[in-house]
Amino acid sequence: MKTVFKQIANGKAIALDIIPHLAFDEFAQEVITIVRQGGKIVHYFAYADGGAVKLMAVLRTDKLLLAAGCDAPESYPAFSAQCEPFHLFEREMAEQFGIKPEGHPWLKMVRYHANSRGLPDVFGNNYSHDIPGNYDYFAVEGPEIHEVAVGPVHAGVIEPGHFRFNCIGERVLHLEIQLGYQHRGVEDLMCNADVKRLPVITEGIAGDTAIGNSLCMAQAFEGLASLRPDAGARIIRTIALELERIANHLGDLGALSGDVAFLPAANYFGRMRGDFLNMTLLLCGNRFGKGLVRPGGVCFPMTDEDRKTLTERIKELKPQVEHVIDLLFSTISVLSRFESCGKVSRPDAEKLGLVGPAARACGISYDTRRSFPTEHYPLLDILENVELAGDVHARARLRAQEVLQSISIIQSLLKDSVKTECVVSGSFNPAPSSFVVTINEAWRGELSHCVLTDAAGKILRYKIKDPSFHNWNGLAMALRDTGISDFPLNNKSFNLSYCGFDL
Amino acid sequence: MIVSVILWFLAILLAPFFAAVILKVKAFFGGKKGPPLLIHYYTMIKLFQKGSVYSTSSTFIFKLGPVVSLCTAAMALMFLPVAGYRPLLSFHGDVIFILYLLGLGRFFTIAAAMDTASPFEGMGAAREAYFSIICEATFFMILILFFKLTGSLSLADYLSGSGPLGLWQTAGSPLLFVIIAFFIVLLSENSRVPVDDPATHLELTMIHEVMVLDHSGPDFGFIELGAYCKLFFYSAIVSRLLAPLNPGNPVLTGCLFIAALLVVYAAVGVTESVMARYKMDKVPKFILTSFVLAFFATVITLEFLK
Numbered sequence: 062m063k064t065v066f067k068q069i070a071n072g073k074a075i076a077l078d079i080i081p082h083l084a085f086d087e088f089a090q091e092v093i094t095i096v097r098q099g100g101k102i103v104h105y106f107a108y109a110d111g112g113a114v115k116l117m118a119v120l121r122t123d124k125l126l127l128a129a130g131c132d133a134p135e136s137y138p139a140f141s142a143q144c145e146p147f148h149l150f151e152r153e154m155a156e157q158f159g160i161k162p163e164g165h166p167w168l169k170m171v172r173y174h175a176n177s178r179g180l181p182d183v184f185g186n187n188y189s190h191d192i193p194g195n196y197d198y199f200a201v202e203g204p205e206i207h208e209v210a211v212g213p214v215h216a217g218v219i220e221p222g223h224f225r226f227n228c229i230g231e232r233v234l235h236l237e238i239q240l241g242y243q244h245r246g247v248e249d250l251m252c253n254a255d256v257k258r259l260p261v262i263t264e265g266i267a268g269d270t271a272i273g274n275s276l277c278m279a280q281a282f283e284g285l286a287s288l289r290p291d292a293g294a295r296i297i298r299t300i301a302l303e304l305e306r307i308a309n310h311l312g313d314l315g316a317l318s319g320d321v322a323f324l325p326a327a328n329y330f331g332r333m334r335g336d337f338l339n340m341t342l343l344l345c346g347n348r349f350g351k352g353l354v355r356p357g358g359v360c361f362p363m364t365d366e367d368r369k370t371l372t373e374r375i376k377e378l379k380p381q382v383e384h385v386i387d388l389l390f391s392t393i394s395v396l397s398r399f400e401s402c403g404k405v406s407r408p409d410a411e412k413l414g415l416v417g418p419a420a421r422a423c424g425i426s427y428d429t430r431r432s433f434p435t436e437h438y439p440l441l442d443i444l445e446n447v448e449l450a451g452d453v454h455a456r457a458r459l460r461a462q463e464v465l466q467s468i469s470i471i472q473s474l475l476k477d478s479v480k481t482e483c484v485v486s487g488s489f490n491p492a493p494s495s496f497v498v499t500i501n502e503a504w505r506g507e508l509s510h511c512v513l514t515d516a517a518g519k520i521l522r523y524k525i526k527d528p529s530f531h532n533w534n535g536l537a538m539a540l541r542d543t544g545i546s547d548f549p550l551n552n553k554s555f556n557l558s559y560c561g562f563d564l
Numbered sequence: 565m566i567v568s569v570i571l572w573f574l575a576i577l578l579a580p581f582f583a584a585v586i587l588k589v590k591a592f593f594g595g596k597k598g599p600p601l602l603i604h605y606y607t608m609i610k611l612f613q614k615g616s617v618y619s620t621s622s623t624f625i626f627k628l629g630p631v632v633s634l635c636t637a638a639m640a641l642m643f644l645p646v647a648g649y650r651p652l653l654s655f656h657g658d659v660i661f662i663l664y665l666l667g668l669g670r671f672f673t674i675a676a677a678m679d680t681a682s683p684f685e686g687m688g689a690a691r692e693a694y695f696s697i698i699c700e701a702t703f704f705m706i707l708i709l710f711f712k713l714t715g716s717l718s719l720a721d722y723l724s725g726s727g728p729l730g731l732w733q734t735a736g737s738p739l740l741f742v743i744i745a746f747f748i749v750l751l752s753e754n755s756r757v758p759v760d761d762p763a764t765h766l767e768l769t770m771i772h773e774v775m776v777l778d779h780s781g782p783d784f785g786f787i788e789l790g791a792y793c794k795l796f797f798y799s800a801i802v803s804r805l806l807a808p809l810n811p812g813n814p815v816l817t818g819c820l821f822i823a824a825l826l827v828v829y830a831a832v833g834v835t836e837s838v839m840a841r842y843k844m845d846k847v848p849k850f851i852l853t854s855f856v857l858a859f860f861a862t863v864i865t866l867e868f869l870k
Binding site: 327328395 | 590593595596683684686687765838839840841842843844846
């Protein structure tokens with residue numbers, strides 16, 4: 062691909078001025094061309110550098126990572142009008158920096174907060190009212206149309222989010238999802254906090270992706286501060302990330318069984334999720350892996366005794382996992398619920414920019430562990446995992462396969478003893494005027510952090526993109542023309558993060 | 565008469581206990597210990613000690629719903645020949661009366677649900693009303709058959725007295741279909757898997773549960789007790805059809821009846837454990853299966869067993 066964009070590497074810091082700074086028109090033309098030719102957006106955000114506001118785009122194909130920037134205009138013709146994948150990024154930018162994309166097909170707030178520059182609000186909100194403020198939800202009209210509003214407070218112990226269904230009878234015509242209830246301002250917090258606090262904040266971005274987020278953060282600062290974790294630390298981190306994946310996938314398979322009222326699988330998966338969380342507990346003393354990953358390595362070693370215990374536990378659990386997965390996918394009444402439910406077509410998935418298992422269930426094979434491997438992944442052979450149907454069954458099946466794959470990965474990593482020098486000091490000095498992007502395959506898919514530093518080595522902009530940022534619209538799409546009573550099933554098959562999105 | 569009153573009381577009193585048997589069976593299949601067998605009594609005591617919360621936008625209809633649904637279910641039990649003994653009330657045509665008595669209870673539950681103006685409850689009400697219409701068709705088809713076999717329209721004549729319906733009679737084999745059909749009606753009328761999921765917390769998938777979301781405290785207790793009575797009513801009929809035994813000894817009769825009842829409740833539990841619930845749009849087909857079975861049984865009986 063010939064482009065003026067600069068090719069960059071995952072996790073390698075480069076000087077900010079190496080990244081091409083284009084004129085806005087050229088930048089616009091170039092990003093749209095790349096995305097139209099099949100490129101995907103990893104990041105597209107604005108940042109304030111001194112007095113000026115600039116834009117930065119990080120794009121990817123399955124092999125390449127590209128970056129370029131430009132000066133931000135006050136308003137511009139929306140990219141989304143001609144190229145759909147920009148849609149949510151432009152809305153986010155309008156909300157964070159008050160840059161108005163003219164002619165945006167659906168200019169709606171993302172997280173509901175005032176912009177950081179004190180400009181007049183693009184959405185006409187003054188934020189004195191609750192979400193959704195000055196916004197009328199989509200409404201479908203007709204004599205037999207009814208609207209069902211769910212949330213933000215739900216019956217189960219889950220995070221807040223508002224779902225609005227426009228239905229005709231039992232059939233959903235459109236689902237509108239409104240998030241933002243958990244907006245904590247994590248990105249700003251990361252810019253202003255002391256470097257020692259960064260790992261702790263990162264672990265709280267999304268509690269179920271503590272390892273994924275802290276890996277992204279650690280790799281970013283390892284790039285910026287030229288730290289190099291040893292081979293042992295890289296193995297431990299890989300094991301932790303895979304354990305996180307297994308625990309979450311198993312939990313969701315259990316929840317899927319529970320939603321179709323298939324009890325045995327729901328109970329067994331729930332118990333096994335706990336067993337895998339307890340393995341992370343053995344690694345670092347926290348079931349969700351908090352406190353394990355730090356820039357420069359890990360805080361806890363893995364002794365040979367730990368290794369033996371883990372190996373034994375996995376040996377005992379693996380047949381159980383296989384058995385229950387088999388039970389779930391061979392029960393006819395379960396299959397009849399899963400199959401052809403909540404289909405997302407591949408073209409839609411491409412346009413929405415879906416990532417992770419949700420995308421792989423639609424036939425998009427992209428897996429960060431193969432495309433941009435970090436940690437121990439370059440040395441591992443990660444097989445391609447794809448389903449084609451795009452329905453609940455495909456998403457469930459794919460997760461089951463990933464669980465088994467991750468178990469084999471961990472088993473292979475536990476064979477040899479692991480030696481690592483634990484991280485003691487939490488202090489590090491990021492290089493000045495630098496830029497780094499880190500991408501990891503968290504259990505929900507491509508998770509990416511992007512860090513820019515200023516001339517003093519202080520964080521200028523910390524951008525986080527959770528896979529849920531792409532995938533929430535996939536859920537809305539899956540619900541089109543699906544029975545409203547199948548919403549919980551679809552929701553669980555995606556199981557997206559609220560706080561990862563809300564930041 | 566006194567025996568009938570005692571049995572009626574016992575039926576209401578023991579209904580929550582039998583419902584807990586289902587939970588135990590489900591727990592067994594799920595590899596759990598499960599709640600104690602008296603769990604429903606504990607819940608009921610807890611609920612009756614609480615106060616009720618009423619929305620300012622709801623009317624007296626909302627308060628009427630739980631009371632009517634409990635009363636109708638308890639009244640239906642008056643017509644039920646428990647363990648083959650004469651029921652408290654019985655007259656020619658009482659089966660149709662019972663059917664619409666339960667229908668009345670459902671009507672008030674639905675009206676109370678609609679009274680809250682919650683979109684969830686309206687949705688549940690629509691589902692409940694739709695599915696119960698199909699159950700009614702099955703019910704009437706079974707009545708036609710029973711009327712043909714006994715020449716009576718009284719529940720007491722079907723299940724008690726000298727010649728209750730039984731599997732070993734001439735019409736025994738079609739009766740097997742009727743038992744299955746009735747079991748399907750039991751599952752759907754009492755919101756069990758695979759029609760409804762009594763254990764779910766997801767409002768969007770509920771049928772019965774979602775209609776009573778806004779009821780609390782004693783009101784909710786009434787609804788629960790009514791539901792147990794209704795389940796007992798249906799289970800007792802199925803168990804009597806399965807085992808219409810009257811050995812003469814009251815203790816033995818009682819034990820046999822309870823054993824047959826436990827079999828029916830356990831069957832509900834097993835059904836709930838081994839299968840997932842159906843997609844909402846497949847539920848009518850499932851209930852229609854019961855109609856087809858009853859229809860088939862009737863045709864066979866009328867044509868071939870004259």
